Ligand code: ADE
């Protein structure tokens with residue numbers, strides 16, 4: 001089979017990866033031991049066995065519990081370094097990494113430990129692996145906008161270390177417009193803007209992410225197809241969608257990979273990309289997402305090329321880097 005080899009070997013970018021979602025059960029147990037943190041599961045196997053999700057919230061509950069072992073700058077470095085080595089092995093040339101500072105600062109972890117640890121791994125990836133890695137700070141939408149504003153203020157002394165801001169966590173009941181002020185402030189600061197929208201939430205959340213938050217990319221966005229006017233808008237303005245096929249199946253957004261709408265998104269002229277979301281929880285890193293999705297859907301080498309090109313074009317890298325990669 002030539003297609004699987006092509007998918008694995010082709011250069012690509014990853015634009016939707018939550019670094020806390022790359023924390024493998026083995027590393028969770030290692031960090032728990034190192035830091036003296038008690039876990040609710042007796043073993044790696046027992047923890048992994050709990051990875052059976054019915055929706056986004058059922059995943060988030062266990063994802064935040066897993067992140068509780070992260071305390072020191074070295075912990076954040078080690079987690080990100082493990083992901084970046086994996087990315088390099090999968091021919092990822094560029095990655096834009098989400099992190100959730102509120103998950104850590106709420107437990108008393110200093111903002112500096114989070115950002116310095118991640119940044120040290122990102123810089124090391126550039127030097128030692130030839131992978132360019134950037135950070136995007138995400139606000140937790142189940143918390144208040146005031147909490148997000150305070151988090152932004154705490155991160156501002158470290159502004160040079162991250163390129164953008166995003167919005168993640170529980171989507172339903174927490175529409176984009178709840179975060180209008182903090183996104184306006186991020187925009188003034190010159191941060192690149194993204195938001196999760198249309199994963200579980202309705203097309204209206206995608207409209208408001210664009211019109212109110214003024215984001216440049218939509219994370220997931222798979223529910224846009226229910227709204228033809230929205231599809232037209234996304235296509236005309238070349239708004240990229242960072243699609244995460246294995247995630248969508250694990251969180252029951254689609255019953256099975258064969259029912260995923262990635263092919264329809266591409267046919268509609270949308271700038272869709274393939275990403276892993278939370279690879280330690282959803283059954284695979286980036287290449288596994290490409291391999292399984294192409295095995296389940298009628299996609300060919302032309303689609304593979306389009307998706308890889310889209311991943312570079314949709315990235316926040318500068319034009320010179322894009323020109324080298326594409
Ligand atoms: N945080 C980590 N993964 C997420 C997802 N798929 N949706 C929303 N928030 C998340």
Ligand code: ZN
Nearest residue numbers: 018168219277
């Ligand atoms: Zn996500």
